[in-house]
Amino acid sequence: MPDPNHATPDTETADQQAPGETRCDKCDAVLDSDERFLRYRVCSSCGHHHTIPAMDFINALVDPDTFDEFNRKLVSVDPLVFSDRLPYRKRVAEAREQTGLTEAIVTGSAEIRGHEVILAVMDFRFLGGSMGSVVGEKVALAFERARQKKVPIITVAASGGARMQEGMLSLVQMAKTAAAAKRAHDSHVPYISVLTHPTTGGMYASFANQGDIILAEPEALIGFAGPRVVKQVSGRDTIDSHSAEFLHDHGFVDGIVSRHRLRDTLATILRVVSARSEVSKPERATDGVNPVVVASAWDAVQIARHPDRPTTLDYIRRISSQFIELHGDRLYGDDPAIVGGLGEIAGRGVVFIGHQRSNEDGRRGGQALPEGYRKAIRLMELAARLEIPVVTFVDTPGAYLGDGAEERGIAIALSESLATMSVIEVPTVAIVIGEGGSGGALAMGVADRVLMQDHAIYSVIAPEGAAAILYRDASRAPEVAQSLKITAADCQRLGVVDVVVPEPEGGAHQNPEFAAALLRDMLLRELSSIIDKSPEKLVRDRYRKFRRMGQHNTQFREVVSREAGEFGDFVGRGFGRLRDRFSFGDSSDEDESTGDQPADSRRQSSD
Numbered sequence: 001m002p003d004p005n006h007a008t009p010d011t012e013t014a015d016q017q018a019p020g021e022t023r024c025d026k027c028d029a030v031l032d033s034d035e036r037f038l039r040y041r042v043c044s045s046c047g048h049h050h051t052i053p054a055m056d057f058i059n060a061l062v063d064p065d066t067f068d069e070f071n072r073k074l075v076s077v078d079p080l081v082f083s084d085r086l087p088y089r090k091r092v093a094e095a096r097e098q099t100g101l102t103e104a105i106v107t108g109s110a111e112i113r114g115h116e117v118i119l120a121v122m123d124f125r126f127l128g129g130s131m132g133s134v135v136g137e138k139v140a141l142a143f144e145r146a147r148q149k150k151v152p153i154i155t156v157a158a159s160g161g162a163r164m165q166e167g168m169l170s171l172v173q174m175a176k177t178a179a180a181a182k183r184a185h186d187s188h189v190p191y192i193s194v195l196t197h198p199t200t201g202g203m204y205a206s207f208a209n210q211g212d213i214i215l216a217e218p219e220a221l222i223g224f225a226g227p228r229v230v231k232q233v234s235g236r237d238t239i240d241s242h243s244a245e246f247l248h249d250h251g252f253v254d255g256i257v258s259r260h261r262l263r264d265t266l267a268t269i270l271r272v273v274s275a276r277s278e279v280s281k282p283e284r285a286t287d288g289v290n291p292v293v294v295a296s297a298w299d300a301v302q303i304a305r306h307p308d309r310p311t312t313l314d315y316i317r318r319i320s321s322q323f324i325e326l327h328g329d330r331l332y333g334d335d336p337a338i339v340g341g342l343g344e345i346a347g348r349g350v351v352f353i354g355h356q357r358s359n360e361d362g363r364r365g366g367q368a369l370p371e372g373y374r375k376a377i378r379l380m381e382l383a384a385r386l387e388i389p390v391v392t393f394v395d396t397p398g399a400y401l402g403d404g405a406e407e408r409g410i411a412i413a414l415s416e417s418l419a420t421m422s423v424i425e426v427p428t429v430a431i432v433i434g435e436g437g438s439g440g441a442l443a444m445g446v447a448d449r450v451l452m453q454d455h456a457i458y459s460v461i462a463p464e465g466a467a468a469i470l471y472r473d474a475s476r477a478p479e480v481a482q483s484l485k486i487t488a489a490d491c492q493r494l495g496v497v498d499v500v501v502p503e504p505e506g507g508a509h510q511n512p513e514f515a516a517a518l519l520r521d522m523l524l525r526e527l528s529s530i531i532d533k534s535p536e537k538l539v540r541d542r543y544r545k546f547r548r549m550g551q552h553n554t555q556f557r558e559v560v561s562r563e564a565g566e567f568g569d570f571v572g573r574g575f576g577r578l579r580d581r582f583s584f585g586d587s588s589d590e591d592e593s594t595g596d597q598p599a600d601s602r603r604q605s606s607d
Contacts, residue, residue: 054123062110128160136173143180161201174206181210216244251328277347298478312354318516335372351383354393370413399440421446425535
């Protein structure tokens, strides 16, 4: 394994073998006839990823005959007149001769399955992929071209760090490239960063970590300081903490993708972020579906918590033709209790986020830690940069309150999620699909349109918790559930929910496919009603919507409406008695048009 660090390697890596030395560095398999190795430099036997020349990597990614290199003639000079065992000029000349490249990076435009992109691909063979002035300049120019053309940019990092032989001029390339990436961010240019073996030093700590989506190759060595430097300075081994897998588990990498699958993965991402089809109202899948009457709030609780009820991932996989799950909060970890990623619905790219109610894989029944909500916030902000809608699925008893929650700031994470949802300048739809409990649920529910399935529940507190507080007797939960007004119909009457989504008879778990079709239908109908609103109007209307909830004047109007209805009943009954007493003509027509009109009809019209 090559040992990358801030210094430039003196010798070729083990991957630079003479002709005929075609054995895997890891498992010693013979690679002469290994097609995967010949095309991708990946061993079919053990999956080890060998160093690959930049042009070979590009050819494996892009559509044939579409790559157009630019800025090839930019070459390094010797600003410091540097010399150690070899003069810097001689090192550069040898690297050019050995690789056929003018510098350690190749930039250009290309297409990946028909999607135009800008590429910047490092070549570790050229002085260890170190970033000097020319590398930094070519990276900045690539971001600027992507920003100018409004097309996605993909970078492939393979670097031992800053190029020492150029001194501070090399170090400041970190600032230059990070600034160029940020400008592309602010211009809504999608940026995908791919980290290969090795990615360390200045490149990793600058533009490579600015990606909207960060992917890594399996077992790649990734970290700020190279292992040799860390060991000499601190005396500790860092191999485990510098692996792609470690970074993925700790929330810094969205996904680990083998090189031979990278082209398809990139193509899917590019398709989703560029999908801009018009969202039109679909034919009503709800036609012929009768509203489900829940016998009691407690019955709704039992159905909402049913172990076979469809989860967030169940619905996403049924309603989205494409889905790429993204991971991590880029701060601490990846909480599987909240899932999210890029998807597509009716030809429109969206960001899906939701609680994953399950006890498998550490999901804790959908009860999320702070890093789960911070991942959700990151994905919301990603949607805003990519200018695509957000769809959230609410299904949790509440935020996780066990070990790690308070220490890592659960209240701050919930607060930030609420605030972020209130101001993101893209259409948002939230769907309560199961149990919506307390602030952990609402943190994903501040949306332009809030939908709720027939048998879902939405509550300030679990009925058992309320019963324990009010009566010191959790067995009275069924009684308290009725009082809390937690059913879909209750929440719609209170104005907390905009639309109730029908479910199959008996609940969504009875027919998940049909439940998903009903949900997709209603989601598209509601999304179509807000998709063309300006960002300013979306945010303004969203604020006004939640600003009105619970206002006293709203409650006053409701009381007046109810009293007016009751007064109308009284007048109608009195008029009927007078009519019967004095025999006002033929009363058959008047029964249909005056006092005997149902009170519900009058109340509805007065509302």
